[in-house]
Amino acid sequence: MGIGIRIExxxxxxxxxxxxxxxxxxFAWGGARAGRKxxxxxxxxxxxxxxxxxxxxxxxxxxxxxxGAGKTTTIAVLTTRVEPTSGRVFVGPHDVWKEQVxxxxxxxxxxxxxxxxxxxxxxxxxxxxxxxxxxTARERTRRAADLLDKFKLTxxxxxxxxxxSGGMMQRLSIARxxxxxxxxxxxxxxxxxxxxxxxLLLWEIIxxxxxxxxxxxxxxxxxxxxxxxxxxxxxxxxxxxxxxxTPQDLKRSIPGGYLLRLRFxxxxxxxxxxxxxxxxxxxxxSADHIAADVYADRGGPLIPAIVNAAQTAGxxxxxxxxxxxxxxxxxxxxxxxxxxx
Amino acid sequence: MLSRDGHVARRNLLPMLLQNLLQPLLFVFVFGxxxxxxxxxxxxxxxxxxxxxxxxxxxxxxxxAVAMPLITEFQFTREIEDRLLAPMEIGWLAVEKIVAGMxxxxxxxxxxxxxxxxxxGSGVNLSFxxxxxxxxxxxxxxxxSAAGGLTLGCRVGQTQIGLMFSLVLAPMMMFGCAYYPWSVxxxxxxxxxxxxxxxxxxxxxxxxxxxxxxxxxxxxxxxLSALLVIDAALLAAGxxxxxxxxxx
Numbered sequence: 001m002g003i004g005i006r007i008e009x010x011x012x013x014x015x016x017x018x019x020x021x022x023x024x025x026x027f028a029w030g031g032a033r034a035g036r037k038x039x040x041x042x043x044x045x046x047x048x049x050x051x052x053x054x055x056x057x058x059x060x061x062x063x064x065x066x067x068g069a070g071k072t073t074t075i076a077v078l079t080t081r082v083e084p085t086s087g088r089v090f091v092g093p094h095d096v097w098k099e100q101v102x103x104x105x106x107x108x109x110x111x112x113x114x115x116x117x118x119x120x121x122x123x124x125x126x127x128x129x130x131x132x133x134x135x136t137a138r139e140r141t142r143r144a145a146d147l148l149d150k151f152k153l154t155x156x157x158x159x160x161x162x163x164x165s166g167g168m169m170q171r172l173s174i175a176r177x178x179x180x181x182x183x184x185x186x187x188x189x190x191x192x193x194x195x196x197x198x199x200l201l202l203w204e205i206i207x208x209x210x211x212x213x214x215x216x217x218x219x220x221x222x223x224x225x226x227x228x229x230x231x232x233x234x235x236x237x238x239x240x241x242x243x244x245x246t247p248q249d250l251k252r253s254i255p256g257g258y259l260l261r262l263r264f265x266x267x268x269x270x271x272x273x274x275x276x277x278x279x280x281x282x283x284x285x286s287a288d289h290i291a292a293d294v295y296a297d298r299g300g301p302l303i304p305a306i307v308n309a310a311q312t313a314g315x316x317x318x319x320x321x322x323x324x325x326x327x328x329x330x331x332x333x334x335x336x337x338x339x340x341x
Numbered sequence: 342m343l344s345r346d347g348h349v350a351r352r353n354l355l356p357m358l359l360q361n362l363l364q365p366l367l368f369v370f371v372f373g374x375x376x377x378x379x380x381x382x383x384x385x386x387x388x389x390x391x392x393x394x395x396x397x398x399x400x401x402x403x404x405x406a407v408a409m410p411l412i413t414e415f416q417f418t419r420e421i422e423d424r425l426l427a428p429m430e431i432g433w434l435a436v437e438k439i440v441a442g443m444x445x446x447x448x449x450x451x452x453x454x455x456x457x458x459x460x461x462g463s464g465v466n467l468s469f470x471x472x473x474x475x476x477x478x479x480x481x482x483x484x485x486s487a488a489g490g491l492t493l494g495c496r497v498g499q500t501q502i503g504l505m506f507s508l509v510l511a512p513m514m515m516f517g518c519a520y521y522p523w524s525v526x527x528x529x530x531x532x533x534x535x536x537x538x539x540x541x542x543x544x545x546x547x548x549x550x551x552x553x554x555x556x557x558x559x560x561x562x563x564x565l566s567a568l569l570v571i572d573a574a575l576l577a578a579g580x581x582x583x584x585x586x587x588x589x
Contacts, residue, residue: 079426083588105428115422132427
C-alpha cells in the first residue's frame with residue numbers, strides 16, 4: 001500500500017505581518033494603531049506561487065531550495081498548519097483541508113525546530129503522543145521503548161527534555177513522529193545543525209522507514225542529502241517549482257555541468273587562453289595564479305588536452321579534480337544564483 | 342482522547358495552585374483576620390469578603406491556567422503543535438484547554454472556603470442552603486475564566502504578560518466587587534455602571550448571593566443571565582482567536 005500526495009496549484013499569500021512583527025509596536029498602542037492600516041496593505045508575501053506536485057506512494061521525495069523558497073510553507077500546508085490561499089492538497093484520498101482529521105492520522109511531522117513539550121520527559125512525550133492517537137497503554141509503552149532504543153535515547157528516557165542537546169531533541173522529534181506509525185513522514189530540514197555522525201544515523205533511520213513502504217517527504221538545502229536520500233526531487237525557488245525529477249535526471253539536464261578544478265605550478269595568461277579554446281569548455285576562471293576552474297560539458301576526456309595545453313604554455317599540472325554535474329550547479333543554472341546565497 | 346484533559350491538568354496543578362492561592366489567602370488573612378480582629382473593620386466583613394476572595398481566586402486561576410501555558414506553547418517553540426497534529430478537530434483542543442482551566446478554577450475556588458475559614462477564625466457565616474445556585478454560579482464562573490484565559494492567551498504575546506496583568510487583571514480585581522458589595526458603589530453612580538462590564542462583578546455577587554444571602558448582593562437571575570452571556574461571548578471569541586492563532 002502506501003500513500004501518495006497530490007498538490008494542485010497551491011498558492012499562499014501572507015497578507016498580514018507575522019504575529020511577532022505586528023506587535024513590534026507593543027507598548028505604543030495609540031501611535032501604532034494609526035499607522036497600522038496603511039502598513040497592512042503594503043504587506044504581502046507570496047510564499048507559494050502555484051505549486052503542483054505529485055508524490056508517489058513509497059518514495060522519498062525531496063524539496064530542495066534556499067532559505068525562504070517556500071519549502072516549509074509547503075510542508076505546513078500539507079500538515080494542516082497553514083491554510084492555503086488557493087489550491088488543494090491531498091494526502092492519499094483525503095483533501096487535507098476538508099478531511100483534516102483523517103489526513104492527520106496518516107501523517108507524522110518532524111518540524112524544522114524541535115517543538116517538544118518541555119514540561120515532559122522523553123518517554124512521556126512518546127507515551128502522550130501515542131495516547132493522542134488512541135493507542136492502547138500496552139501498545140504505546142512497547143513502541144516508546146522500541147523507539148527510544150532505536151534512537152539511542154534509552155539512558156536519558158526519563159530526563160526532562162529541556163536538558164537535551166539539539167541532536168537529542170531532533171532524534172526525539174523523529175521518534176515522536178514515528179510513534180503512531182504514520183504512512184507519510186514529513187521531515188523539515190531534519191539534518192540542519194546535526195553533526196555528520198548523527199546525520200548518517202538519521203539517513204539510515206529514514207531509509208529503514210522508507211523500506212517499510214512509507215512515503216517520506218523531506219526538505220533540505222543540503223545538496224548531498226537530496227542526492228543520496230531522495231528518489232525524486234523538486235527544486236523550489238520563490239514559491240515556484242523550477243525543476244523536478246530524479247537526482248540523476250536533473251543532473252543530466254545541466255548543459256556543461258562538469259567542473260574541472262586544476263592546480264598548476266603557475267597559470268600564465270597563455271594557458272588560460274589555451275584552456276578556453278578546448279572543445280566543450282564554456283568558461284574558465286582563475287582565482288589565484290596557481291589554480292583554474294574549467295566548466296565544460298565533459299570531464300575525463302578533456303584531461304589529455306589540458307595536459308597538452310599546460311605543456312605548450314610551460315606550466316606543470318599538479319592536481320586535477322573532476323566534479324560531476326551536481327544539484328548545486330543545476331540550481332545555479334536555473335536561477336543564476338548559488339544555493340548558499 | 343478525553344483522558345488527555347486529566348494529564349494536562351494534573352501536570353500543572355500543584356505549582357498553579359500555589360501561584361494562584363497565595364495572594365487571595367494573604368488577602369483573607371490581612372483583611373479578614375488582621376483588620377477585623379484589630380477592630381478596623383466590622384466582623385461581618387469576613388462573611389462579605391470570603392465569597393469575593395473565592396471569586397478572585399477562581400477567575401485568576403482559570404485565566405492563568407489557560408492563558409499562561411497557551412502563551413508559552415504558542416511561542417516560537419510551538420510546543421502545542423504536537424497536539425494540533427493529533428487526529429481531531431483543533432477546536433477540541435481549545436475546548437480541552439477550557440475544561441482543564443475550569444477544573445483548576447473550581448479546585449482553586451473550593452479550596453478557598455476551608456482555608457479562609459481557618460485563617461479568619463470564627464465569625465464567618467456561610468450558608469449552603471442554595472446548593473443549586475451555588476453550583477451553577479461556580480460552573481459559570483469557572484467557564485468564563487477559562488474561556489477568558491483562552492482569549493487572552495491567544496491574544497497576548499510573551500513579552501506582554503506583565504502588561505496583561507497590570508492592564509487587564511489588576512483593574513478587574515480591584516473593580517470586581519470582590520472586596521465590597523456592588524451596592525456600596527451607589528455613592529459613585531458612574532463607577533457603579535462602568536463596573537458592570539467586568540465579569541468578576543457577577544462572579545463575586547453571585548457567590549455572595551448563594552453563600553451569604555444575608556449580605557447585600559445582586560439579584561440572582563441578573564447574575565446568572567449575565568454570566569451566561571459572558572460565557573457565550575468569551576467562548577466564541579476564544580475559539581475564534583484560537584483558530585486564528587493555530588492556523589496561519
